[in-house]
Amino acid sequence: MPEIRVTPLGAGQDVGRSCILVSIGGKNIMLDCGMHMGYNDDRRFPDFSYITQNGRLTEFLDCVIISHFHLDHCGALPYMSEMVGYDGPIYMTHPTKAICPILLEDFRKITVDKKGETNFFTSQMIKDCMKKVVPLNLHQTVQVDEELEIKAYYAGHVLGAAMVQIKVGSESVVYTGDYNMTPDRHLGAAWIDKCRPDLLISESTYATTIRDSKRCRERDFLKKVHETVERGGKVLIPVFALGRAQELCILLETFWERMNLKAPIYFSTGLTEKANHYYKLFITWTNQKIRKTFVQRNMFEFKHIKAFDRSYADNPGPMVVFATPGMLHAGQSLLIFKKWAGNEKNMVIMPGYCVQGTVGHKILNGQKKLEMEGRATLDVKLQVEYMSFSAHADAKGIMQLIRMAEPRNMLLVHGEAKKMEFLKDKIEQEFSISCYMPANGETTSIVTNPSVPVDISLNLLKREMALGGPLPDAKRPRTMHGTLIMKDDSLRLVSPEQALKELGLSEHQLRFTCRVLLHDPHSDTDTLGRIYTHLKRVTEKSPQSIRRSGSAAGSRGRREERSMSAPDRICARMLWDTGGGSMTTALDGTGIGVAVKRE
């Protein structure tokens, strides 16, 4: 049986370094090639030696597909393509292709320049790697080779995030990457058609969460910012450069516009400006509101949000500042935080999760005194708020996607094992499809039942149409008679006559007979007559022709010969096409002794 094999090299029962190998219909595809934020050693990247111990990966992989630009989905790409070695095509959407190198370069700078690591990929490698990228458009079917085709669907999550459908023949797999089923301020919701794939590989970050309406969160956020600004306080929002930052910017920008507020909003510079530029360009990837209004005004051309300068932090009066990084562990956000922490009028809003050990985590847990380097302590008087803005589908969203796509099998990745377990049960229970959750390096194979296309001759089809019923019912299978010819890689269904003709064969007929011994003293004709009338009575069908010796005519006939040795014994030979068995029992009724012997 044909099967689809899936092996996660990363993201199997885990979050981070997404990298999933799929073998389908003889093709090998790598889905995503990410790095793990939590490690600084070899575990940072997926273990490519699983594919081959030495040498390049090109001959083992048909293509690589990157779902979106987050580093845990594309961070290992230059390493794989340039250092391990891969020359095949890499597919990603246009926005991903544009933004991905910015992030990779930033990542490289931090690791090499700041942490001083060696043996890391270089800028040139990133460039070389990006040269291998083939861009994808939404809903565009790209033929990787003659059999393998891929198609991208909108996934929400971040700008340019895509779900990919991979198809070989009639077998198909959909990989979701990260996706979001609820729209936000700058992106729409993920959407897929009813493509009924054999396997749906879905992320499951929030497998055990059902989230509240995002409106409440937004409202709370805006209210808090507004109140602080009205009081004359300063608001610090530590963010990571891409993704949520843009959403929050749009949120604040429109709010400022609506409410006619005057307090300045700053965005600490860096790669954000470059990224914002791309956000402006890829309007088609954003949500309905931005798409509809960009002709009048591109929403990403912020009116109220300006670039931040270090000196602004000491300016009097209210202001809102977005600063990187998001967990307050270093950089500009921490600098500003130190300056503002002493004033209870100010506020810091943490828009996302904070890792243990960071300043963000400490203040969220209510620590009022922070120890800084050099023994100095910092009194935290400002208000600390937590607002979660996350763009992953929650449990309901995942179920909704499954309902949209109607897959035959499910496979969960990109989530914690315990949470997956719950979701897996739910999926199996509610959709009654099998669901898998392989760990890293563990292979799952899914048996598929691909349909085999057969050419049918038009004549045969027409003849069948003429035979029965008004119209064939499209939803129901229907039997028909024909001859299947398998010749030179092609399958054809033709009528038997044509098949014979094509193959140069003549028609053979098979005949089944059996011998019945009768004890009957009457004359031949008399016996014949009696049998005939009896048969006629019993079988109700058209009377069979009965001939005295000679070959039988018609489908059913009888040949009879009186054995010379015993004059009262007649040997009747019966010929039937089907269902002769009942005949013998029927003969019993005449009172003639019968013995049946198969010939």
Place this chain on the structure above:
Amino acid sequence: MAAHLKKRVYEEFSKVSQVTLEEVPAKKLRLTKPSKSAALHIDLCKASSPTDALQHLLNFARKPVEAESVEGVVRILLEHYYKESDNSVRLKIASLLGLLSKTQGFSPDCVVDDAINTLNSEKSNQVLAQLLDTLLIIGSQLPDKIAVIQRLIDVACKHLSSTYFGVRNKCLQLLGCLGTVDKPLSKETDTGPGAQTSPVRDVQSVISDFFQDQDPRVRTAAIKAMLQLHERGMKIQQTIYNQACKLLSDDYEQVRSAAVQMVWVLSQLYPESIVPIPSSNEEIRLVDDSFGKICHMVSDGSWVVRVQAAKLLGSMHQVSPHFLEQTLDKKLMSDLRRKRTAHERAKELYASGEFSSGRRWADDAPKEKVDTSGVNLIDSGACGAFVHGLEDEMYEVRISAVEALCSLAQSSPSFAEKCLDFLVDMFNDEIEEVRLQSIHVLRQISTHITLREDQLDTVLAVLEDSSRDIREALHELLCYTNVSTKDCIQLALVELLKNLTKYPTDRNSVWKCLKFLGARHPTLVLPIVPELLSTHPYFDTPEPDMDDPAYIAVLVLVFNAAKSCPTMPALFSDHTFRHYAYLRDSLSHLVPHLRLPGRKQTAGSGLEVSGVGSGSLESAQNFLQDSLIRVSALHNLETPGAQDLLEFTIRDLQRLGELQTELAGSADFCATYLHCQLLLTKALQEKLWTMAVPLCLKQNAKVSTAARQILDETYKLEFLYSGLETQQIATIHNVRLQAKALQLILTARSKQGVDRVLGVCEKFLQDVESFQRLFMIELPHFQDSFVEKLLELMPRLTACKPLDLVKILQTTLRQSRFIHLKLPEQIHRASATIIEPTGESDNPLKFTSGLVVALDIDATLEHVQDPQTTVKVQVLYPDGQSHIIHPKPGDFRTPGPGRVRLITQVYLSHSAWTEACQIEVRLLLAYSSSSSKQSVSKPAWNESMDGLPSSESCIEGTIHLSKPVKVFIMPKPTRR
């Protein structure tokens, strides 16, 4: 008959061709109309290729065909149809046949046979589909010819087995539009070669067979046909419910969209019938079941279906409250722990008396552990449908969800209470339309709800919105809102005052809002009065500034609350009473009458006024009737005293209109009419009629102004008032004719030369004729009137010379009786007030001459019909120049029934002035007499009207709708 007709056509044709070929004298050409059919025939015969023929047909389709020649054209077309071998040409002919059958005044039953015949010989499926379409049109033109319809249905049933989807589509459509359910299809159907089995079947089961067709387009057509049957009032059986439900999960969106409608229709037809729940033994009501199913469609993959589903949900009022409330339910969960929604948390915080803090990280920390087996991730039935709908990515879906919520909440108070949180959340939507809509919706359901403090807080936050529409909608909402505590009142007041300082233009709206807020919650205002008025038990506090809008706002709130709370005035300080007297006078619409202790006198007089204002609508009506009857007793206005009576009545009516706003329209209308009559009588009594012509130039002028004035008044009467009946309009036209006759006589007297008078006479006669045409039915009411007499004399008038005509008119005018006005039921006078600019500003609007300056105009219109087309803005410059500006349709908003708000900008420009000067801005009501005539039926061929002249006597003009407002402007010379 057909043969005969054909012959006639050929005759016609030959005649014309004779004309064109042999060039018979021009006189004959005028007698024979150029025949369409003939021309078409020639064209088609000449056409060398199918493309050519197609071109001819296309050209032909652009021109209209008169009803008489349709049949001929149809014959020609059919003839060519049989000859034609090209599919596309045949297709076009078939479609033309359909178009032609729609021609008004043509009865298509004579073409039915031919059309059906063509079907039998047709091979091309596309043409077949088009022919069926034509049959459909023919059938719908002949709704009462049962035999024809039956034949068409038979034809449709026969072709249902076609292999081409288009043909099946059209057949289904035909069945849907023409079929009847109660009668089974006759036996003849089965004798046809196509249909083999099925003994007696009705249309519904035939159509429902195609619910499982292999082609999605046919499935859609089948559902649509079923819906069509329903629309035509046929009773649809419940048996198809299960089939329809299955189609809800179809792969194609148009099928799903139609199926949603189908399910909805069934749920409305059989709400109470019981259906089993699959995979269990339970049974539920059909309406609940379908409600659940439609709710499920709110999270469909296609937004078209989602919009549809959300819309339909709103009209399912019979659904059980249990299911209804599920739509807002969403169980939250975090790491398998049950979590409370923000709404629940807010409610709890409120209940515990604590202000919403939300300051801690773990504020929303999940509480109890969820039983994993109990969590149902897939929404069964109605669960959370609206939660999804309101969060949808497409604003169309969100708007429909909001509307559906509104409609459901209006019929269920408990649901209204529940959906409050969600609606309030929608105030923060990113698209303004959605925000506005949700505010409107909240207003509509506000009778059912009381806002909690935290909810009010969210609502009030929107007051700072920069969009004026939003703010005003919110003020409107606050007018109708109930709040629960005195803190809420204070909160609302504070926010409204903030709004007032931020957007001073909202002054009126804010005051009005506070008026209602005060009147609604007197007991809640009472405890905070000292605080509001900043009075102190022992010390005198400084007297606040009377011109401060914020102080006025507070006073409006307090005074309105005091109206139903007699103990409140005791808390007022002296200056408050003084201010009350001032405000009662200056802002009487905002400040009610109060029964104040120790101020008997003002109270007494006020009581009188208010007594008239409230209780005596009936007596006022009686008064109006009485005065009209009194006037109608007059037959001849020339009797002495009659004019005095008229004058008094007019005065009475005008005063009545001022006192009784409900009757203002009627009273004004009558007064104006009587005024016209008075003017007319006076004009006729002038001495000039007895004087010699050259001596009376001065009087002449007086009478001609009177005539002019009457004319103007009649236009006002006709167009300014809504709710008139035809009889009144006819009466007005009668007066107008009289005025015109007067003018005609004056022209004849003053002007020398017959030529000029001739033109005027002809015009007058045309007017009389059009009167006759328009008000034929009303003529019996006009005995002894001017018009009646004129119409009697009509044959003579048309024949006689202008001077004789004038003489006749003169005598008729003097003899004619005064027509009494029958008072119609509901008359409203259109009116407008310009709120902005106020005209009080002393600062001139300065701009460089030659450039433009934009002037914001804000006006309210009342009882104006179709304001988008009729209301204009007029700008009058001091040099007499006047500009008329047409506001954009989008500038008109409708805050309430009968009320329209116009917020627009007009652009001013002028050459340089030496000093600032005032211009006048006012609103005009444009009218054209053609628009008042019976609605012109649209011709079937849309381009056909361009040749015909529009109705001959179309009078266009404008009526002043509002008082002019003066604006100070100063165009400065350009600096070089």
